[in-house]
Amino acid sequence: xxxxxxxxxxxxxxxxxxxxxxxxxxxxxxxxxxxxxxxxxxxxxxxxxxxxxxxxxxxxxxxxxxxxxxxxxxxxxxxxxxxxxxxxxxxxxxxxxxxxxxxxxxxxxxxxxxxxxxxxxxxxxxxxxxxxxxxxxxxxxxxxxxxxxxxxxxxxxxxxxxxxxxxxxxxxxxxxxxxxxxxxxxxxxxxxxxxxxxxxxxxxxxxxxxxxxxxxxxxxxxxxxxxxxxxxxxxxxxxxxxxxxxxxxxxxxxxxxxxxxxxxxxxxxxxxxxxxxxxxxxxxxxxxxxxxxxxxxxxxxxxxxxxxxxxxxxxxxxxxxxxxxxxxxxx
Amino acid sequence: xxxxxxxxxxxxxxxxxxxxxxxxxxxxxxxxxxxxxxxxxxxxxxxxxxxxxxxxxxxxxxxxxxxxxxxxxxxxxxxxxxxxxxxxxxxxxxxxxxxxxxxxxxxxxxxxxxxxxxxxxxxxxxxxxxxxxxxxxxxxxxxxxxxxxxxxxxxxxxxxxxxxxxxxxxxxxxxxxxxxxxxxxxxxxxxxxxxxxxxxxxxxxxxxxxxxxxxxxxxxxxxxxxxxxxxxxxxxxxxxxxxxxxxxxxxxxxxxxxxxxxxxxxxxxxxxxxxxxxxxxxxxxxxxxxxxxxxxxxxxxxxxxxxxxxxxxxxxxxxxxxxxxxxxxxx
Numbered sequence: 001x002x003x004x005x006x007x008x009x010x011x012x013x014x015x016x017x018x019x020x021x022x023x024x025x026x027x028x029x030x031x032x033x034x035x036x037x038x039x040x041x042x043x044x045x046x047x048x049x050x051x052x053x054x055x056x057x058x059x060x061x062x063x064x065x066x067x068x069x070x071x072x073x074x075x076x077x078x079x080x081x082x083x084x085x086x087x088x089x090x091x092x093x094x095x096x097x098x099x100x101x102x103x104x105x106x107x108x109x110x111x112x113x114x115x116x117x118x119x120x121x122x123x124x125x126x127x128x129x130x131x132x133x134x135x136x137x138x139x140x141x142x143x144x145x146x147x148x149x150x151x152x153x154x155x156x157x158x159x160x161x162x163x164x165x166x167x168x169x170x171x172x173x174x175x176x177x178x179x180x181x182x183x184x185x186x187x188x189x190x191x192x193x194x195x196x197x198x199x200x201x202x203x204x205x206x207x208x209x210x211x212x213x214x215x216x217x218x219x220x221x222x223x224x225x226x227x228x229x230x231x232x233x234x235x236x237x238x239x240x241x242x243x244x245x246x247x248x249x250x251x252x253x254x255x256x257x258x259x260x261x262x263x264x265x266x267x268x269x270x271x272x273x274x275x276x277x278x279x280x281x282x283x284x285x286x287x288x289x290x291x292x293x294x295x296x297x298x299x300x301x302x303x304x305x306x307x308x309x310x311x312x313x314x315x316x317x318x319x320x321x322x323x324x325x326x327x328x329x330x331x
Numbered sequence: 332x333x334x335x336x337x338x339x340x341x342x343x344x345x346x347x348x349x350x351x352x353x354x355x356x357x358x359x360x361x362x363x364x365x366x367x368x369x370x371x372x373x374x375x376x377x378x379x380x381x382x383x384x385x386x387x388x389x390x391x392x393x394x395x396x397x398x399x400x401x402x403x404x405x406x407x408x409x410x411x412x413x414x415x416x417x418x419x420x421x422x423x424x425x426x427x428x429x430x431x432x433x434x435x436x437x438x439x440x441x442x443x444x445x446x447x448x449x450x451x452x453x454x455x456x457x458x459x460x461x462x463x464x465x466x467x468x469x470x471x472x473x474x475x476x477x478x479x480x481x482x483x484x485x486x487x488x489x490x491x492x493x494x495x496x497x498x499x500x501x502x503x504x505x506x507x508x509x510x511x512x513x514x515x516x517x518x519x520x521x522x523x524x525x526x527x528x529x530x531x532x533x534x535x536x537x538x539x540x541x542x543x544x545x546x547x548x549x550x551x552x553x554x555x556x557x558x559x560x561x562x563x564x565x566x567x568x569x570x571x572x573x574x575x576x577x578x579x580x581x582x583x584x585x586x587x588x589x590x591x592x593x594x595x596x597x598x599x600x601x602x603x604x605x606x607x608x609x610x611x612x613x614x615x616x617x618x619x620x621x622x623x624x625x626x627x628x629x630x631x632x633x634x635x636x637x638x639x640x641x642x643x644x645x646x647x648x649x650x651x652x653x654x655x656x657x658x659x660x661x662x
Binding site for chain 2: 171252258259261295296
């Protein structure tokens with residue numbers, strides 16, 4: 001069978017759903033599928049879903065099982081990547097201290113690799129996304145939390161203890177910054193994450209700033225990041241300034257990544273990206289991010305570092321997981 | 332001739348002196364020498380000194396010229412490392428936009444590589460210094476400026492545009508921090524560099540803090556980092572607290588490096604390290620640095636990241652330059 005006929009199965013395990021896809025060695029997505037992580041029914045139910053959609057999508061693709069070279073598994077939280085073990089992914093409470101790589105490998109009868117989900121997404125973007133052909137890249141995932149993934153020399157940089165790219169924890173205000181309940185303070189996530197946006201909005205409203213959001217300010221359930229984003233898109237001045245303030249804070253974290261790593265490219269993805277290129281707000285966010293980074297970096301890096309949105313959306317995880325398998329088990 | 336007989340010539344060009352050494356492939360330093368950078372006499376005088384000490388030290392070593400496999404050149408400032416060109420090293424004013432690698436290679440008749448001096452020092456420490464056998468390491472060079480070098484997978488991480496490891500520029504206080512005349516603000520160097528120490532001392536004295544340094548406060552020439560270090564070592568409370576405050580600020584930068592890179596080891600070297608392990612102040616500095624990093628990192632990185640002083644002193648540059656040549660031109 002010709003080498004280019006080989007495929008990789010990528011699986012991305014999240015707190016609410018498991019996404020999987022079959023990708024050829026030359027980067028065509030043949031089939032994809034998703035299912036519930038079934039957290040309420042326990043680990044075995046989740047793994048059964050994982051196995052079921054994997055087998056179903058392979059069957060639907062018409063690809064014989066023999067053509068699958070290896071499996072990549074992306075999962076959230078801290079882990080020992082070389083050992084294939086997840087520690088305690090906080091959004092997968094039943095999946096604790098689990099030899100996940102080997103469990104998936106045994107269920108599906110193929111060699112497997114484990115990778116952190118944001119790391120995998122970063123690699124996915126360099127394979128088939130906005131970072132195509134890029135050898136070094138940092139990827140911000142903006143959501144409730146702020147995560148990151150780093151690709152260097154075409155491979156995920158995992159760090160010495162599988163803890164690299166915890167970029168939401170980069171400290172940008174060592175004194176006087178916001179605090180979390182875990183004793184962490186002044187880090188990017190506490191400025192840019194979803195909760196930070198709500199906190200900054202509440203503070204601004206408390207200080208008397210006029211906004212269409214004022215009516216929601218006393219209700220935690222209503223003053224959501226989505227409500228703020230919608231208000232910003234509708235032209236509410238306060239909401240818009242809060243979103244663009246996020247871009248300024250993110251720029252400081254990005255400057256630190258650039259000073260340390262000097263990657264070719266920095267990508268931004270996730271739920272907190274406000275429509276990305278498709279909305280005026282998303283474009284304004286990117287403009288502010290780029291301009292603020294430029295101000296604070298060396299002339300050469302200011303000019304040459306490409307800063308843009310990721311392009312694979314929520315498929316980056318399974319594509320990147322497949323990419324990790326492809327590097328470890330080449331065709 | 333047996334492979335282990337091959338040698339590498341490492342040359343470290345600084346603002347005041349050029350240091351060179353001959354190192355065997357298995358890491359023995361056979362001979363070393365230094366000379367003035369001769370800045371006042373121009374580029375040609377400096378290069379002539381470089382060539383003279385290189386030829387002299389090889390002659391003195393008794394090693395035949397044929398046994399020298401390649402030359403590594405370390406230089407300060409921004410450069411295009413793959414192209415072998417230095418841009419405008421601010422402490423080598425006559426050495427601007429120079430194809431330094433090829434100039435040295437032609438003068439000495441051997442293949443050569445160029446590397447940034449702090450990057451080279453970091454690699455040197457992993458070859459023969461405190462980071463021996465370490466595959467990933469970040470090295471802080473503390474002096475008038477604050478620089479850094481990064482080694483990943485046993486090689487210098489240069490970045491996409493030769494601008495990686497500008498760790499003195501990591502922003503740790505995005506709002507309300509100290510400013511430089513270049514519009515940079517809140518970065519590690521502005522807290523930890525030699526001028527920052529003097530500034531913080533002057534501010535504390537101005538605020539009425541009692542100290543043996545009070546008498547010097549009106550005189551820029553006398554209130555030096557060295558005077559502050561001496562006072563700290565003599566038990567002056569203010570001076571000591573300023574030095575340990577530097578360790579706390581350096582810890583924040585180190586936390587950012589760890590969150591991004593998760594290296595095995597972080598080393599600290601340079602003039603602003605207060606005697607390192609040999610003095611009580613040096614040991615206290617390291618204790619504060621380690622404790623502050625531990626507080627702000629994940630349990631696994633807090634426990635496993637080794638933080639220590641570098642051990643090669645001002646020989647790290649030429650040793651690391653030789654190490655760079657050795658990687659590019661293996662025996």
